Amino acid sequence: MPTISFVHPDSNSEHVEVSDGESAMQAATRHGLDGILAECGGNAMCATCHVYVDDAWVARLPAMAEDEDALLEGAAAERLPNSRLSCQIKITPELDGLVLRLPKRQV
Amino acid sequence: MSASGSVASGVPHLDVDPFAMGFFADPYPTHERLREAGPVVYLDQWNVYGVARYAEVHAVLNDPATFCSSRGVGLSDFKKETPWRPPSLILEADPPAHTRTRAVLSKVLSPTVMKQVRDRFAAAAEERVDVLLEQRSFDAVADLAEAYPLSIFPDALGLKPEGREHLIPYASVVFNAFGPPNELRQEAIARSAPHQAYVAKQCQRENLAPGGFGACIHAQVDEGAITATEAPLLVRSLLSAGLDTTVNGIGAALYCLARFPEQWQRLRADITLARNAFEEAVRFESPVQTFFRTTTREVELSGARIGEGEKVLMFLAAANRDPRRWERPDSYDITRRTSGHVGFGSGIHMCVGQLVARLEGEVMLTALARRVASIEITGEPKRRFNNTLRGLDSLPVTIIPA
């Protein structure tokens, strides 16, 4: 089972075990993690599951689709080159150890 | 019994009518019966399958190739009956046609656009609360749940001031028409002509103010995304689905916060909960109660075999209170993790106006919670009956200023 970490704006980290086939967002909400709202439940329609991917990992994630790109423009916190929607990051065994940083706000 | 020959064995038959007045008055015991009877049920009254558990509702919503929308999302099968109005190009469409029109409305109602309208929506909410604090005692449906969306949404669309009184009656027809041919539906359609005429006219490019959602849809014609004949019908979708839904959503939130004063006090203690208080009301009351799909092939769903061309009724409201999915499903809890509820649907047709709805709900509840100490229900709430929408006709309240 891969484990991924979410780093809060205050630098606190939370490690989360991911079940088979889950997205980073699903793992976070299942563990009750604060900082991911996921208002649309993972349908790529709300931009409230925004994360900054740790630099070491950015290039290792599959490229984003057009709708994700467009939604990120409207994210509540600043969009950075490493911004992604965590509901669109499906966790595979290769992503074991992935580090995602949480923005200050989601709405 | 007239059930079609393809009814699966092992699927429990129920004699409930989920479009009857008695059901609307208190749907919860029947929702439970539907959920507990099995993962898939058959409703003899209308010859349709039904799903009321969260897992099956979610599964049907997320398999649009098998459970299609192009044959109508009401009881009427567009393959067998002529629709009462030209079908919606988004709600009643399947991919690839849906993908194209959906992209247009997603762009027009995107998070970026919400940032632009936020201040305006918030200022209007404050103004509404100013008026209500003067009145003290008022009808929370007419004077708040209706008055607030009416003060911003038609302007945001770019509608002319004249004729707006048709908007709520038109939406009421649209949502009644998804139901079976009962009195609600027949009467609604019978008196729909003037509302339809108004709506058809307002959807035309020359009647929509520059900068509004309507004009933005028409501008997509110039981009080549849609044709000039498609644009008015997409504007119509916002006129149909964008107002009465939020009226019932905001009404639901007020009814919850007035009934559960400890939740109101929690909100006052932490106003950042306003957005989730609205979202939880959408789960708890499910202003949009049901939608149908039609099967495109024979399919097995949780052990039930359903033939091709069958209507499947999804009980969104029952799924939103399924104890298999939710802890204490019958409690209104503004701190609940609401992500995953199906009050706005799920999958490719999930509400394209959800960001508008949440914005309205959030700014309205924020304005109220900042300035109102308590909300007291002072008379018997009256229910409004509709085949699809759940909400109140009146809710007499008195507020005490903070």
Ligand code: HEM
């Ligand atoms: C609390 C308020 C609202 C609720 C509960 C609600 C509920 C829903 C639901 C359940 C669906 C899914 C339909 C299906 O799967 O067949 C839907 C779709 C839709 N909604 Fe909403 N809605 C709300 C507000 C709005 C607003 C404000 C707008 C417009 C600004 C809007 C426009 C639409 C449209 C156009 C669709 C069709 C989307 C598609 O088929 O891709 N809704 N809504």
Ligand code: FES
């Ligand atoms: S959960 Fe809504 S965009 Fe990711």
